[in-house]
Amino acid sequence: xxxxxxxxxxxxxxxxxxxxxxxxxxxxxxxxxxxxxxxxxxxxxxxxxxxxxxxxxxxxxxxxxxxxxxxxxxxxxxxxxxxxxxxxxxxxxxxxxxxxxxxxxxxxxxxxxxxxxxxxxxxxxxxxxxxxxxxxxxxxxxxxxxxxxxxxxxxxxxxxxxxxxxxxxxxxxxxxxxxxxxxxxxxxxxxxxxxxxxxxxxxxxxxxxxxxxxxxxxxxxxxxxxxxxxxxxxxxxxxxxxxxxxxxxxxxxxxxxxxxxxxxxxxxxxxxxxxxxxxxxxxxxxxxxxxxxxxxxxxxxxxxxxxxxxxxxxxxxxxxxxxxxx
Numbered sequence: 655x656x657x658x659x660x661x662x663x664x665x666x667x668x669x670x671x672x673x674x675x676x677x678x679x680x681x682x683x684x685x686x687x688x689x690x691x692x693x694x695x696x697x698x699x700x701x702x703x704x705x706x707x708x709x710x711x712x713x714x715x716x717x718x719x720x721x722x723x724x725x726x727x728x729x730x731x732x733x734x735x736x737x738x739x740x741x742x743x744x745x746x747x748x749x750x751x752x753x754x755x756x757x758x759x760x761x762x763x764x765x766x767x768x769x770x771x772x773x774x775x776x777x778x779x780x781x782x783x784x785x786x787x788x789x790x791x792x793x794x795x796x797x798x799x800x801x802x803x804x805x806x807x808x809x810x811x812x813x814x815x816x817x818x819x820x821x822x823x824x825x826x827x828x829x830x831x832x833x834x835x836x837x838x839x840x841x842x843x844x845x846x847x848x849x850x851x852x853x854x855x856x857x858x859x860x861x862x863x864x865x866x867x868x869x870x871x872x873x874x875x876x877x878x879x880x881x882x883x884x885x886x887x888x889x890x891x892x893x894x895x896x897x898x899x900x901x902x903x904x905x906x907x908x909x910x911x912x913x914x915x916x917x918x919x920x921x922x923x924x925x926x927x928x929x930x931x932x933x934x935x936x937x938x939x940x941x942x943x944x945x946x947x948x949x950x951x952x953x954x955x956x957x958x959x960x961x962x963x964x965x966x967x968x969x970x971x972x973x974x975x976x977x978x979x980x
Contacts, residue, residue, distance in 0.1 A: 667831035668926075671746050671781040674819050676768035677701075678775070682731030684738035685722075687746070690793055691782040692722045693838055694730070695812055699775030702736075704729045707798040714777075717804025717812075719841050723796045732775065739769070745783075764822045778815055780834040790918065792842075795854040800845050807844040811837045856911070859903035864889050868900060872912050876919055877939040882908055912939075917953055920946060924962040931958045 696714045703712045706727045711734040748756045859865045867889045886896040900908045916938045923934045935946035
């Protein structure tokens with residue numbers, strides 16, 4: 655697994671919330687959904703993104719893409735200081751600031767929503783509702799807002815998403831999930847290839863002739879009974895030299911990195927498969943379900959089963975768009 659593959663191994667959309675937003679000024683939408691990651695592409699006109707972190711407002715023009723890391727709130731509108739007309743909450747709930755529902759009054763079609771059918775600004779929005787645990791390293795590596803202007807990147811997937819987002823064919827949600835994943839990966843690949851990209855330490859360490867080898871071994875063979883000594887032998891250096899160099903470049907010890915990687919892999923497997931806790935435990939390097947459960951509770955504060963069943967739907971909350979068209 656190369657550095658970029660390790661970085662992008664998650665998130666993988668599973669029923670992501672996708673929407674075409676069509677707006678005519680004045681407009682402003684407040685986003686307080688707590689989602690871990692949202693991708694926005696402007697296909698017509700422009701929009702201003704104001705993040706609660708206090709960073710400078712970002713203007714998104716046609717062809718631009720923004721990746722917003724949650725769970726902090728932000729506002730998107732036709733001007734930086736525009737007063738929000740709509741509030742988006744968890745699960746895609748939508749209402750005015752006074753609590754009046756907007757789901758039906760602003761619906762413009764299949765996965766299409768806004769205040770004017772022919773509005774001068776159009777955006778494609780894809781929201782990941784749950785962060786895959788492997789993707790936590792990706793989320794930690796990103797700033798609050800990643801902005802790529804149209805002249806900084808070129809991706810043939812934007813027209814595909816634009817075409818597919820308003821379709822309601824069988825299996826459409828799966829198609830949209832995969833297109834969203836590919837679009838996100840393309841954008842992040844461009845972002846991290848920039849000379850001034852603030853890539854995480856373990857990502858940069860992949861280029862080190864010693865630590866890079868160690869990282870690939872740990873990522874590709876998590877179930878192997880690694881020790882610092884056995885890992886150092888594979889890398890052709892002493893135990894002390896590997897431990898010192900690994901910690902300096904990655905920011906944690908080899909065994910701490912491996913423990914986190916194993917739990918992250920297990921967390922994804924629990925959510926994405928029906929495999930037993932016992933089989934997942936052995937797959938990622940634990941002696942059995944008891945060992946994995948103990949580590950999960952110690953680090954995550956919950957059991958593997960609680961993690962597996964923890965992803966809930968929107969319940970009885972009013973959705974942004976009727977569930978049938980999502």
